[in-house]
Amino acid sequence: MGNFTRNLKSAVIAFLVPLPSILFYISFLNHESNSSSPLWNWCYNHPLLLANVLFFLNVNVLFWVISQILSSHWMIDLYWTVIPVMLVNYYASHPLGDYNLWRSRVAILLIWVWSLRLTHNYFRREKWQWGAREDWRFTDMSSQYGKHWWWISFFAVYVSQQVFIIGLSLPLYVIHTVDEPLNIWDFVAIIVCVSGIAIAFFADTQLHEFVTRNEKLKDLGKPVVANLDRGLWQYSRHPNYFGEQLWWWGLVVFAWNLGQGWTFVGSLVNSMCLAYVTKLVEDRMLKRAYRAEAYRLYQKTTSVCIPWFKSSAIAEKDKDT
Template sequence: MAMGSGRNGGNLKNAVVALLVPLPSILFYLCFLSNCGNGTCTGLWKWCYHHPLLLVNALFFLNVNFVFWLLSHVQSSHWMIDLYWTLIPVMLVHYFASHPLAHYNELRSWIAISLTWIWSIRLTHNYLRREGWQLGVREDWRFTDMRQQYGKNWWWVSFFAVYLSQQIFLIGVCLPLYVVHSVDEALNMWDLVAIFVCVSGIVIAYFADTQLHEFVTRNNELKMSGKSMVPNLEEGLWRYSRHPNYFGEQLWWWGLVIFAWGLGEEWSLVGSMVNSLCLAYVTKLVEERMVKQEYRAEAYRQYQKTTSVWIPWFNTSVKKDKNM
């Protein structure tokens, strides 16, 4: 009972912190809208009015990078940035839509906002399910590894490695949402393609993450009962791709790029391109971690030989079976 109440108390405390931490940016932006909603403003508000992208980057730097970084030292954990990765795109799309300089097609805006909410709910649900519905229990294993790697320098390296890098990625991948709310043109064929790609990405990522969660849960039960764990997940979508969840997530971001592409703003793909390159490196780290685990190393090396990395494709062993 005491341990349970302690966990619940910590969970409640972290939930309160997570709810309060974005308030400085939200309150500042509401003040800006009340003082400059009609475009007649002076001083700082005038700068905020004429520079929507610079403003959102300034708020991100001060409220996310700096404040989250300070809190990470108080809590000795960088857990909160993982949670907010699922929430910040929703905040950004509403910021882009509500800024006084925004002009856009209402239907396209409604579609983009709705899809972003669906993506966020899906990813937030997966994050909370993976963490056992607890907040702040652990940080991303990559941050833990870097903490050990950088040792006493981690206190300042973390500002750049964990937070400033997230600003580059999150603002970058959300640039198409800025474009959607900066160009007022009728819907076209590209919007239909974008909707299809975005929805496909969300659906694929949901089923891939659900299959992974069920696999991890079964293995934990086997471990608790003293039985041998299954070394590798090779069922469902994981039969055709070693990282179908990553593939689905990439489809989502590139689907947003198609919205911008159809509006003639191809430059906005830069964020998704950087994100894909980064995820390719993360994939390499994940697979190196897999083959270091003794009970699954051999099975995973065989899995690498027979199964596509990202894009789902027929398992090479299936092809051999068909030829037999």
């Protein structure tokens, strides 16, 4: 009963927390057409700035306050899958929007598919619980910064997420501010985005099945499998990361096609950050004694991110020595 109550409480909080931004934006839409209010005029003329202000107040400040009360930063991980959906619908519905309707519909559909995949993976990984735990990186940083973590977390967990999410979503803003007919590059962008979603889905599914099998083996008192090197993981050590990056760079193709190639900066920063996260993940793997040796061989024979054929010569050399 305790787990059910906690799960329900977390779900209610997660559903209620974006309401301030949603209600404010609905109020703006209702008053925009017949209002001379300086506030509504500013909201009308600065859609991108308004998105940042709402993000800062509703996510950075409110999420951070709630995290201090709950002693957990679990909610930002879940909302990674939701905020881009909110942003694309915000850009599409803003009165200043000027765009090709079909490109907009395609972008919205793709974002929803991406979000549903990632949300499903989140809950599957968390055993269908709300707020059961925070990202392990936040837990590690909490130990590292100790008594200062309460205020450092505001910048490390929330302000940084604004940079990433708003930056990654810049192509969605461009799509809804440039009205140009569809062309071949839009279809290239669609193919890249869909490929990214599909690769990430299959990679995460294979990882989930691997972890589930190992949990069953552990419960039975049998040796677990040291490393996942089958399926997509045979060609890349992080195919799920590769698929996710492919998705975001696919959105960049949309913006580049509309003459706004500068929006690549969001995906570039995210890719650089993910390279660092990849190192943290691999260092964590090597600290586990039961898998360290197998993982070192895996590192030598398998591409770190972009799927490629195994380096069999190195593998054979290691086996011989």
